[in-house]
Amino acid sequence: MQVLNLLCASVLAVLAQGITATVTQAAEPFPSKPVRIIVPAAAGGSLDIIARLVAQKMGEKLGQTVIVENRAGGDTLVATRYVKDTPADGYTLLAQANGFTILPSLKQDAGYDPLKDFTAIGLMARSPMIMLVSANDPSRNVKEFIVRAKSDKLSFASGGVGGPPHMAAAMFLRMQGLELTNVPYKGNSLALPDVVAGRVTTIFDGYTSCVAYLKSGKLRPLAVTSATRNGPLPDVPTFKEQGIDYEYTLWMGLLARAGTPKEIVGRLSESLQYATSSKDLIDRLVSEGADPSFVTPEAFNKYLAAEVPQMEKLVMELKLPRQ
Incomplete structure (x- = not known):
């Protein structure tokens, strides 16, 4: 009986330690380590430059380093698929532009669904071409x-x-x-x-x-x-x-993997708003030909949900073959 009691006590102690560790981990404030922004293009392009400007300011608000990492290739699919397969914890974000909503209509197997596999953080900027x-x-x-x-x-x-x-x-x-x-x-x-x-x-x-x-x-x-x-x-x-009735706007935004907790999405959104509303960043973006354009995650998700079917229709009208 004494042996059984000792065994039960040991099991309870182990369980208690596990519960305490879980609670401590869950209560750990975000972010507790650097955040990465994955750019799906080579360094030096518009998206890369804007992401680096925004990352620096986001880091100030988050109190953590925000690292920009370039993963070019596959018409941006290499980076997009990579982020889709990372944990939904807010530590790996995807910088994307208009091609994000159109590639699933152009590829035989894009490897991602823009509306099911990702959730929006917000826009970084808009600019003309x-x-x-x-x-x-x-x-x-x-x-x-x-x-x-x-x-x-x-x-x-x-x-x-x-x-x-x-x-x-x-x-x-x-x-x-x-x-x-x-x-x-x-x-x-x-x-x-x-x-x-x-x-x-x-x-x-x-x-x-x-x-x-x-x-x-x-x-x-x-x-x-x-x-x-x-x-x-x-x-x-x-x-x-x-005399030509033509317009096109390039949007550049941040996304996280679907399933990222709302409170973390909110924290990232706040840091993005801080970045896009800071005067020195606004002045820099305007000088670079861009317009800082913060929107909430909800508004950006709604925007993407409307753009995906529009792009599907455009691919059909342009008769672009699936690759």
Whole structure:
């Protein structure tokens, strides 16, 4: 009997220790270690630059380091699938843009469902794209480009099929009834030198990743895709100013794996709001041609839920084949 009592006491002690450890772990404040933001593209692109600016400010609010890690490849699928398979604990986030909602319609097996596998944290920024050609290109405006494209065999570069640069260009070309050869790259930063050299005719890109080429005069901007002119490029007209009814907005946001606790999502959202509302970050983003655009996780989830079917329809209209 005494042995049995000792055994029961030992079991209870072990159980008590386990319960205490579980309660302590559950009560551990978030974050207790660095948070990672996975960027699905090469360093130097618009998404990478914006993510790094936001990460620094988020870290201030969270009281922890926020690390940006690049995992390029597979038209952003490598990074997206990686984050989908990480624990739903808020320590690994995914930076994404418009291509996030369209790739499931373009791939035979994208490996993720944007609405079921992820939950929104919020937007980092919105920005227009710029239609660019080489400084030696004969086109001085969009209408001259259209005339030339109807008689010559031209091409357009993109940082992967289905990404924002590809879709922005494809939508414009479809509206104008133009057929240009798409030359895909593993990121726009790798495509720009070929546009500069004239090996590819045009590219649609964000300001942050092409600014060096603009300032050096190696690339010529023909138009911006926003409704109004972009801050850093006051002399570059919009498409609408050139008589073409076309707009495209690039959004850049943060997501976590579905199932991440609401209180952690809320904590991350608060830090993102802090980042996007800080004056020095706003000034920096505006100077980079972007518009800080905080929204709540609920609003961003609703936005994504509306965009997914819109992108499915667009893929059908553009007759883009599944890869």
